[in-house]
Amino acid sequence: MVFSQQMMIGWLVALVISGLSGCHSSGTIQNVDGVRQFQQGQPQAALQSFQQALAANPQNADAYYNMASTYHYLGRQNSNDKMLQQAESLxxxxxxxxxxxxxxYRALAVLLVDTDRPKSAFTLLERWAERTPQLADPKxxxxxxHDEFGETDLASRRLAEAIDIEPGNARAWTAMARLREQDGHYAQALNDYQxxxxxxxxxxxxxxRVASLQQRLASDPNLLRSGTRTANQDSQWRQR
Incomplete structure (x- = not known):
């Protein structure tokens, strides 16, 4: 299975965000340069910048991640197994x-699915969740x-668990809103997005998404009958 375009775009955007984080750490300038080069369609130059970032700070996790993502991208573009193996190692x-x-974690899961190892992708994330039960991000x-595989019920259940762990996790609420919107529960999705x-x-x-749903609901009030739920009811998510 190859991940959807939406999933891949999210993964590449994450490379940019990671490259711009930690602005006071060693190697950050090279990381930022590499991200810019990648955006400009110069992945080989980007790799050199990320290597320089690692030379400046061998403990720079973002540099490892950015190098891995770039090799991952090149491996996919060129059907190059060696590059994909290099990406996995990084x-x-x-x-x-x-x-x-x-x-x-997200990008490694993408790579594992891309290389026909979906069970390994789930195992990777499940073990992360087991090691860090206090974190919502793994869930x-x-x-x-699960959503990528069309298992929306399981996806909803995991997001409910994430919200129970961390009611203030914006990513969890956004993901839940997206599921609700996909299911046609527009009023509930709007509430969650807001x-x-x-x-x-x-x-x-x-x-x-908020603006789009507001416009849609205003043009067709019957959609409000799909029902909604307030943020104060997050403790009841498990009952879904």
Missing amino acids: YHQCLDMAPNHVPC VEIARL HALRLNNAQPGVAQ
């Missing part, structure tokens, strides 16, 4: 440096994977 090195690096990523936006108004695309 993803693991990133996780050795930063055991809860969310974009790295959000497991939900993302709550996610209140928690973090910098999430890409969320404000646009």
Whole structure:
């Protein structure tokens, strides 16, 4: 199975975000240069910049992640198994440096599915969740994977668990809203998007989804009959 275009875009955007994070750490300038080069269609130059970032700071998890993502991209584009193997190794090195690096877990799961190892992808994320029961992020990523395989009920269940663990996790609420919108529960989806936006108004695309759903519901009030739920009822998610 090859991941959907939406999933792949999210993975590549994560490379950019990671490259711009940690602005006070060694190797950050090279990371930023590499991200810019990647965006400009110069992946080989980007690899050199990420290698320089690692030379400046061998503990820089973002540099490992960015290198891995670039090799992953090149491996997919060129059907190059060696590059994909290199990417997988670098993803693991990133996780050795930063055991809860969310974009790295997500991208490694993508790679495992792309290389016909979906069970390994689920195992990777499930073990992360078991090691860190206090974190919502692993369950959000497991939900993302279930959704990609069309297992929306399982995805919803995992997101409910994530919200129970961390009611203020904006990513979990956004993912839940997306599921509700896909299922046609537009009023409920709007409520969840709005709550996610209140928690973090910098999430890409969320404000646009709120505006789109508001317009849709205003043009067809019958859609409101799909029902909704307030953020204060998050403790009842498990009953779905």
